[in-house]
Amino acid sequence: MNRRIALRHLALISGGLAFIPSCDFSSDDILSAYKNLKITQSQKQLLGNISNVIIPAGEIKGALDIEVPDFILVMVNDCMDSEQQTLFTTGITAFPEFAKGFSSLGNKEKEAIILSGQKLEGDETEAGANNKAISFFLNTTKRFTIQGYMASEYIQSEVIPYSLIPGAYNGSVLISDIQKPRING
Amino acid sequence: MANLNIRNKQERTYEAIVIGSGISGSWAAKELCDLGVKTLMLERGRNVEHIKDYPTTNMLPYEFEHRGQITQAEKDANPVVSKCYAFREDAKHFFVKDAEHPYVQEKPFDWIRGYQVGGKSLLWARQVQRWSDFDFEGPARDGFAVDWPIRYKDIASWYSHVEKFAGVSGNKDGLPNLPDGEFLPGYDLNIVEKHFQEQLKKNYGNDRHMISARCAHIHGNADFYAQQGRAMCQNRNLCQRGCPFGGYFSSNSSTIPWALKTGNLTLRPDSVVHSIIYDEELGKATGVRIIDAHSKEMEEFYAPVIFLNAAALNSNLILLNSTSSRFPNGLGNDSGLLGKYVAFHNYRAGVSAQHEGHSEYTTSGGRPTSGYFPRFRNLYKQETDFLRGYAAGFSASRGVRPNTEGVGMELKENLLNPDQYGPWYVGSHMMGETIPKESNYVTLDPNLKDPYGMPQLKISVDYDDNDEKMVKDYLEQMTEMFEKAGFTNIRTRDDHRAPGLDIHEMGGVRMGKDPKTSLLNANHQLHAVPNVYVTDGASMTSTSTQNPSLTYMAFAARAAHHAVSESKK
Numbered sequence: 001m002n003r004r005i006a007l008r009h010l011a012l013i014s015g016g017l018a019f020i021p022s023c024d025f026s027s028d029d030i031l032s033a034y035k036n037l038k039i040t041q042s043q044k045q046l047l048g049n050i051s052n053v054i055i056p057a058g059e060i061k062g063a064l065d066i067e068v069p070d071f072i073l074v075m076v077n078d079c080m081d082s083e084q085q086t087l088f089t090t091g092i093t094a095f096p097e098f099a100k101g102f103s104s105l106g107n108k109e110k111e112a113i114i115l116s117g118q119k120l121e122g123d124e125t126e127a128g129a130n131n132k133a134i135s136f137f138l139n140t141t142k143r144f145t146i147q148g149y150m151a152s153e154y155i156q157s158e159v160i161p162y163s164l165i166p167g168a169y170n171g172s173v174l175i176s177d178i179q180k181p182r183i184n185g
Numbered sequence: 186m187a188n189l190n191i192r193n194k195q196e197r198t199y200e201a202i203v204i205g206s207g208i209s210g211s212w213a214a215k216e217l218c219d220l221g222v223k224t225l226m227l228e229r230g231r232n233v234e235h236i237k238d239y240p241t242t243n244m245l246p247y248e249f250e251h252r253g254q255i256t257q258a259e260k261d262a263n264p265v266v267s268k269c270y271a272f273r274e275d276a277k278h279f280f281v282k283d284a285e286h287p288y289v290q291e292k293p294f295d296w297i298r299g300y301q302v303g304g305k306s307l308l309w310a311r312q313v314q315r316w317s318d319f320d321f322e323g324p325a326r327d328g329f330a331v332d333w334p335i336r337y338k339d340i341a342s343w344y345s346h347v348e349k350f351a352g353v354s355g356n357k358d359g360l361p362n363l364p365d366g367e368f369l370p371g372y373d374l375n376i377v378e379k380h381f382q383e384q385l386k387k388n389y390g391n392d393r394h395m396i397s398a399r400c401a402h403i404h405g406n407a408d409f410y411a412q413q414g415r416a417m418c419q420n421r422n423l424c425q426r427g428c429p430f431g432g433y434f435s436s437n438s439s440t441i442p443w444a445l446k447t448g449n450l451t452l453r454p455d456s457v458v459h460s461i462i463y464d465e466e467l468g469k470a471t472g473v474r475i476i477d478a479h480s481k482e483m484e485e486f487y488a489p490v491i492f493l494n495a496a497a498l499n500s501n502l503i504l505l506n507s508t509s510s511r512f513p514n515g516l517g518n519d520s521g522l523l524g525k526y527v528a529f530h531n532y533r534a535g536v537s538a539q540h541e542g543h544s545e546y547t548t549s550g551g552r553p554t555s556g557y558f559p560r561f562r563n564l565y566k567q568e569t570d571f572l573r574g575y576a577a578g579f580s581a582s583r584g585v586r587p588n589t590e591g592v593g594m595e596l597k598e599n600l601l602n603p604d605q606y607g608p609w610y611v612g613s614h615m616m617g618e619t620i621p622k623e624s625n626y627v628t629l630d631p632n633l634k635d636p637y638g639m640p641q642l643k644i645s646v647d648y649d650d651n652d653e654k655m656v657k658d659y660l661e662q663m664t665e666m667f668e669k670a671g672f673t674n675i676r677t678r679d680d681h682r683a684p685g686l687d688i689h690e691m692g693g694v695r696m697g698k699d700p701k702t703s704l705l706n707a708n709h710q711l712h713a714v715p716n717v718y719v720t721d722g723a724s725m726t727s728t729s730t731q732n733p734s735l736t737y738m739a740f741a742a743r744a745a746h747h748a749v750s751e752s753k754k
Contacts, residue, residue, distance in 0.1 A: 054592045060601065078256040111593045146589060150600060153247045159601065162245055165419045169552035171375030175545055181585040181603055182549070184246075 034077040036085055043092050044069055049103055050095075050138070051145040053110045060159060063149050071148030072141060084136075091137025094130040114138055160184050194487065199225040199451065201748070202473050202488040204458050204503065207304025209721040209737040210494030211436030211444070212347065216745035217492075218449035225451045225486055226444075227475060229495075230300030232454040233279075233307070235414075235437045239427030241275045249274045268686055269297045271308055276425040279307050289630050291645035293683035296498065296690075302454050303437035304496065305688070306734075308425050311401045311433050311553065313353050313735035314576075315344050315364045319564055320729035323618075327563075327572050330526060330621045331697040333726045334707035337364070343739035351434040351738065352410055354554070355399030363396070363559040363731075369405035371397045372552045377540050377581035377609050381556075384670035393666070395579050398557035401434040401735075413439050420551030433553065453486075455479055457637050460507035461491055461516055461717060470516070470717045476637045490716050490748045494741065497722030498527075498627055501693040502642045504719075505629050517711035520701055523694060525626040527646050528728045530689040531575070531617030534656045534679045536663040538672035540581065540609040547583045547606055555580035558613070560730045562658065571654035575617040576730035577663065583609045611672055615659040618730045619684075620651055621692050646684045689733055691725035709744040715751075720744045 028040045039047075051072065052064035063069075076088050096102065098120075099113045118139050122132025149155060156162040162184040203214045206228040217224045232238070246252060253274045260267045263283045272280050281298040288296055299305040318337045325332040341364070348367040356371035374382065374397050385393050402418040403410045410416065415431030415438055424433050431438035444450040455478035462472040462485065472487035493500050501524050507516035515523045555578060562574030586607035588599040625647065629640040660677045667675050684690070697703020700712035705724050711717045720741040722733060 055597050055600070056594060058594065058597070060597070062597070075251065075254075078258070079251055079254050081257050107593070111591075114592050142592065146596075146600065147252060151246050151252050153245075155601075156245060156247055164243065164245070164423075165421060167420065167550040169373055169375075169420060169548065169550040171373045171378070171548050172546050173549045175547050175606060178547070178549075181547075181606070183585055183587075183603060 031073075034073045036077045036082070037073065037089055039073060039089065039092070044073065046095065046102070047072060047092065047141065049110075050114060050141055053107065053114055054142050054145045055149050056107070061154060063145050066149070066152050066154045068145055068148040068152070071152075072144040075144050075148075076140065080140075084140075087133045087136040088140055090130065090133035091135070091140075094134050095137060098130075098134050114142075118142070156184055197485065198472075198487040199223050200488060200752075201225070201490040201492065202227065202486055203492040203494060204461075204473060205304065205494035205496060205499075205721065206302045206436055206441065206452070206454075207299075207494065207496060207721075208306045208309070208436060208734050209741040210304070210492065211306065211440035212738045212741035213492040213494055213718070213720060213745045214450055215440040215444045216742045217749065218444040218447040220746070220749045221447075221449065222490075222749060223449050223451075224444070225453060225488065226441075227456040227458055227473060227486070228300075228302045228304075228452070228454045229457040229478065230302065230304075230454060232452070233301045233303050233427070233437055235431065235435075235442060236427070236429050238437075239429060240278070242423065242426040242429050244275065244426075265295050266297060268295055268682075269688070271425045273425075275423070276308065279425070279427075286635055287633070288635075288641050289633060289643040291643050292647045294644040294646050295683050295685035296642075296644065297685065297688045298496070298499075302441065302452065303435055306435040307427050307437060309688075309734055310732065311424065312557070312732040313348070313351075313355075313399050313401050314557065314559070314731040315366055316340070316729055316731055316736055317362050317364050319362045319560075320727070320731070323573060323729065324727050327567065329572065330727050331695070331699070331702050334696050334698045334703075339707070340736070340739050340743065343743040344735065347735065347738040347742055350413075351401050351439065352403040352406075352415070353399055353735075354402050354404035356397055358394070358396045360394060360396070360559055362564055366399070368399065369403065372400070372404065372554050373397065374556060375548050375581055376543050376546050377583075377611065378556050378579065380540075380543065381579065381581070381611070381666075381670050385666065388666070388669045393558070393561045395556050395558050398554045398578070400554040402553045403432055413443055415439060418553055420553060422551050422553060424553065456484075457639070458495065458503050459483065459637075459639065460503060461493070462487075463507065463509040463512060463516060463714065465509060465511050468511075470714050476639070478637075481637065490752065491718070492741070492745070492748075493717060493719045493723075494721045497690045497693065497725075498642060498644070500719055500721055500723035501527075501627050502629070502639075504694060505627075506640060512713070517694075517704055517713045517717065519713050520704065522623075522702065523704055524628050525623045525693065526621035526695055526726075527625045527627055527644075527690065527692045528619045528621040528725070529646065529684045529691065530687040530728060530730070531619055531648070531652050531655065531684075532614060532687040533617075533648075533652075533682055534659050534677070535612065535614040536660060536667060536675065536677050537610065537612040538667050538675040540611055540670075540672050542671065543609060544606075560618075562655075562662075569654070569658060571651045571658065572620060573618040573651075573655075574730065575615045575655060575659050577613050577615050577659070579611070579613045581609055581611045583607065611667070613663050613667075615656070615663075616687075616730050616732070617652065617655045617659065618728050620649070621695070621727060622649065627693055644685075646690075648684065689722070689728070691722040691728050691733060694719045694723040695726045696724050697726060708747045709740060710747075716748075718744045718748060
């Protein structure tokens with residue numbers, strides 16, 4: 001049984017006396033689109049929050065605006081092996097305990113927590129295993145956030161358009177003659 | 186009923202049958218059709234029509250769900266083909282999945298295949314370097330395999346013939362070991378590649394060269410190629426998806442539509458060849474038995490001339506499976522050598538480094554090729570403790586490296602406004618000649634069948650001591666050349682990949698002068714069944730170091746003209 005559902009049942013049985021963290025369980029179903037991961041709606045929300053800290057919105061849209069969390073989950077679900085998937089889901093599950101009250105923190109504090117979480121190191125203990133998973137989860141999330149963002153339709157058509165035809169080769173271009181380096185196509 | 190059968194047989198009779206539609210088969214068919222021969226081309230895979238059947242060719246990076254990556258489920262289901270560098274989201278539909286055509290690895294061998302009209306010509310690396318007599322004379326000089334029954338003079342004009350039509354860009358480099366051909370303008374080397382070229386000259390005199398590799402891309406003479414419906418290469422480097430411009434040579438863009446236009450070609454996809462039919466009374470081959478890929482029904486087609494171009498190992502498989510009381514061990518196999526002396530190219534090793542100089546320069550645009558080192562080892566005489574040598578690829582590149590440190594607004598700014606160029610990276614990979622040996626062979630598994638009921642091919646091919654010494658020498662020599670050129674942070678690798686991943690498997694039906702020690706004569710005819718021609722990789726007596734496709738094209742064209750001149754006698 002899912003840990004959160006188990007908690008909710010416990011709360012009901014004990015007449016609502018159990019302490020429940022302040023998040024909305026009403027729609028916390030497992031998302032069937034990522035069948036290898038058993039990710040819940042609220043975990044996806046958390047992933048969205050984290051990716052939006054990694055690449056925030058501004059004048060140019062941020063990661064959450066262009067649905068990068070979907071891309072992250074597709075990549076983890078489809079392109080990682082089961083060991084990596086377990087690390088990822090263990091990490092996302094352990095993250096709220098590591099970053100208590102994450103969603104109500106200010107931007108700078110959120111950034112600091114993500115940066116410190118990326119550097120966590122594992123050891124043989126249960127807490128160590130969780131630390132290893134948290135750092136794997138955050139590093140994976142950052143990597144796929146960057147990839148999903150930069151290789152998005154929005155960036156590659158509206159911000160830095162991708163060129164299918166890059167032009168003839170020039171093998172000795174003075175960098176000082178280039179206005180802006182080309183990165184797409 | 187009898188009349189119906191006769192008519193039916195007439196309808197299934199042609200003047201020539203070509204088995205296979207890849208690079209060599211399509212060249213045989215194109216030449217036969219140009220010479221007025223009514224030709225049936227059999228292809229085991231589905232039809233792939235130029236442009237229409239290139240579903241990914243104009244897709245943008247973000248239109249690929251996994252941005253090009255192969256999924257874990259695909260990797261798990263395809264441990265062999267997923268090792269291939271080009272088996273990615275944009276081109277995976279042109280590769281044979283492992284379960285589609287199983288085979289037995291007596292020793293590890295990655296058999297990479299493309300079953301469709303056009304075969305692997307859609308996927309190849311398009312490198313086209315000629316052989317010279319340093320290559321054709323190798324076995325005789327160094328005492329391995331058997332002497333090639335042909336020399337450069339026999340094939341030179343055919344190289345020219347296929348180069349002009351296919352479109353080959355390159356420079357006249359004037360190297361005796363890599364003869365010049367009919368070239369469209371070559372592509373430029375970049376400033377660091379030229380630096381390396383100068384350093385080689387300075388440090389090794391005229392002994393070692395690095396040139397701009399000749400490639401099968403249209404880089405000039407656009408009007409001529411317009412006759413084929415092809416246009417100039419646009420430097421997209423998306424070749425493996427199929428090129429909507431026909432900018433590189435593929436059977437699909439060039440030889441097959443050309444042959445169809447003559448009205449002489451009948452193309453039959455979805456036709457898995459079972460065997461070549463041998464008539465004991467006539468003492469020759471009379472046709473080909475196929476299994477229809479959809480109905481699984483067996484059918485026969487007839488012709489007085491058969492070209493076998495199923496790709497090296499499948500051509501072996503078909504001959505081994507073509508048994509009769511005259512040839513109980515496979516068609517034309519009087520010598521008992523069919524399937525033996527298989528060889529390949531050794532791609533195990535590479536060297537990479539950085540270059541501190543030329544930091545004020547970068548490159549722009551794209552090009553479809555890079556640098557090429559023709560073989561320099563043991564060229565004029567034996568000088569090492571191993572036989573033969575290696576060619577090598579070489580390239581230098583430089584890119585913008587966004588700073589991915591940190592998170593938040595600063596990261597976003599850095600990603601969207603990259604202004605830091607990384608260092609110049611240089612890299613090389615070896616392409617080693619391997620020595621054909623009787624102990625490297627393919628045979629038919631006595632029990633296991635594929636989904637069509639055909640025996641599975643059992644592959645037993647391995648490296649030997651000569652290959653190990655050559656890997657070591659390549660790593661030492663390339664490291665020395667890199668050091669002398671001033672490159673830094675030099676890293677060597679030997680990935681110990683299995684044979685096969687080079688996708689240059691060759692031999693098993695080798696050419697030779699003597700029917701006792703070879704299968705094919707100097708004209709690519711089976712010694713014992715001269716109306717069967719084998720002009721693909723199976724026919725190779727030795728491998729040399731050059732990417733082999735250009736040589737298969739020339740072989741196929743030459744043999745097709747031979748077959749037509751024989752039929753007029």
